Amino acid sequence: MNLLCVLFPMWACSFSLFSFVILARPDSTVSSIPASVLRSKQEPIPQFSSQMEAVSPGVAVVRVVHHQELNRRILIALIVASTLLGGLLLFLLCFWTCKQKILKNSNGKSKQNQEPTKALSLSPIVDRFTSLWMSGKKGSVAVIEYQLLEAATNGFQESNVLGEGGHGRVYKASFDEKFLAAVKKIDDMGVDAEREFENEVDWLVKIRHQNIVSLLGYCIHGETRLLVYEMMQNGSLESQLHGPSQGSALTWHLRMKIAIDVARALEYLHENCNPPVVHRDIKSSNILLDSNFNAKLSDFGLAVTIGSLNKNVKLSGTLGYVAPEYLLEGKLTDKSDVYAFGVVLLELLIGKKPLEKMSPTRCQSLVTWFMPQLTDRSKLLNIVDPVIKGTMDLKHLYQVAAVTVLCIQPEPSYRPLITDVLHSLIPLVPVELGGSLRVT
Structure with missing residues (x-):
């Protein structure tokens, strides 16, 4: 700033001098006077006359150039000097502005470096997560730095573990007091795990549905792969049914709501995606529940399109859920x-x-063991989960049992389409839970 205070007066003085020269310049700097007039008013000068005649025969003209050339040179010099000084001033002004911005940014970074790592790095990522999650735009997924996820999970501590899958653990990540996410950390990166990771990202970037879990971001850190999902506060259906609570939080109506949520997700994959998508790994551990027990389908690492089914597709899935023909x-x-x-x-x-x-x-297959009893109404009540026994309309129970029997038929052609299954279940669920049943 001090430099500007010195240069600006210099430029102003130069400009003033330039203006003064322009205003003070003589009005008539060039005049043409016949030689005869000059001879009449003064003594002839033979030498001068002979020189003029030698150069320009005829009427001699004398050009008076005493002040014009001097003024012209001064004018050019002032213009050049003023232009150079102005350019220099502009350059120094730009340089000073850039320097101030750099100093400001470096000061801001140094202040941030003095704060804890978590506070420093997580706030901008929360804003990005939130905007992507709320926008629901296809193709919107963040690439997250490993250090951010490490900070959000407290260094992947045991106390933050939400569950464990085939290739790694799932951790609770706290980005701030209000924003939570689930981070799946895959350490065993074999060929299958790498392929499933890429498949998962590809599918969840394309697919957006209220009953399919949202992928918020991913990270590649050396041999480790991490996937960041929206937080599902009530965990998986498997943990709810077979964990410590043994299904006590799941009423009959909530169970039916979960069933139609999963059916809606499958209907979207089978009927609305082009080409249709086969999930290949439907199971209770891949059905996640949010704070209101809304169910969302997860884990698309094995998903394939119908168009690719004629190719050699490696046998994958979980025993107990895999269809017999597959x-x-x-x-x-x-x-x-x-x-x-x-x-x-x-x-x-x-x-x-x-x-x-x-x-x-x-091991005993659930389907093999209970199939005969599902079709016998006298035995059906004996096999119903004690937690919900006697809490439902028997007609609804019989209808759900009938739909179940159709779905687990050994012959694929006997099974209904998922759309038909959905329409059979919707009338059994109260309106406030997403069905069409009006409870009085």
């Missing part, structure tokens, strides 16, 4: 998802896992 013959269609949905529906009805361990080397 398990035995490798045939995969949208009806394979319908079968797995039927197994989940059976879990909701009887409160047991799809595979019961009978001995260290032998």
Whole structure:
């Protein structure tokens, strides 16, 4: 700023001098006078006359240039000097402005570096997460720095573990007091895990549905892969049914609501996606529940399109949920998802896992064991989960049992479309829970 105070008066003085020269310049700097007039008024000068005649025969003209050339040179010099000084002043002004901005930014960073890591790095990412989550735009997903996720999970402490999957753990991440997320950390990056990670990101970037979990961001850190999802406060359906609470928080109507939420997600994948998508891993641990027990389908690492089913698709899924035609013959269609949905529906009805361990080397399939009893009304009440026994309309119970039996048929062609299943279940759920039943 001091430099500007010195240069500005210099430029002003130069400009004033330039103006003074312009105003003080003589009005007539050039005049043409005939030589005859000059001879009449003064003594002839033979030498001068002979020189003029030699250069320009005829009428001689004398040009008076005493002041014009001097003024002209001064004018050019002042213009050049003023222009250079103005340019220099402008350059120094720009330089000073840029320097002040750099100093301001460096001061701001130094202040931030003095604060805790968590406070420094998480606030901007919260704003970005929130905007992406609320906008619901396709293709919107953040690439998150590893240090941010490490800070939000307190260094991936055991106390922050929400659950454990086939390739890694899921941690609770606190970005601020109000914004929570779930971070899936995959450390075992084999070929399958890498492929599933890429598949998960690809699908969840494309897919947006109220009953499909939202992917907020991801991170690639060396051999570690991390996925950041919206927080689902009530965990998975598996933890609710088979965890410490043993399904006590899930009423009959809530269970039916969860069923139609999952059916809506599958209907979107099978009917609205182009080409249709087969999830391939429908199970209770991949059905997540938010604070209001709204269900959302997660884990799209094994999802494929119907168009790719004619190619060699590696057998994948979870025993107990895998359809028999896919398990035995490798045939995969949208009806394979319908079968797995039927197994989940059976879990909701009887409160047991799809595979019961009978001995260290032998497991009993839930479908095989309970299929005959589902079709016998006299035995149906005996196998219903004790938590909900006697809390539902028997007609509704019989209808759900009938839908379950159709979904878990061994022959794929006998199974209904997921759209038909959805329309069969909607009348059993109260309006306030997303169905059409009006409870009086």
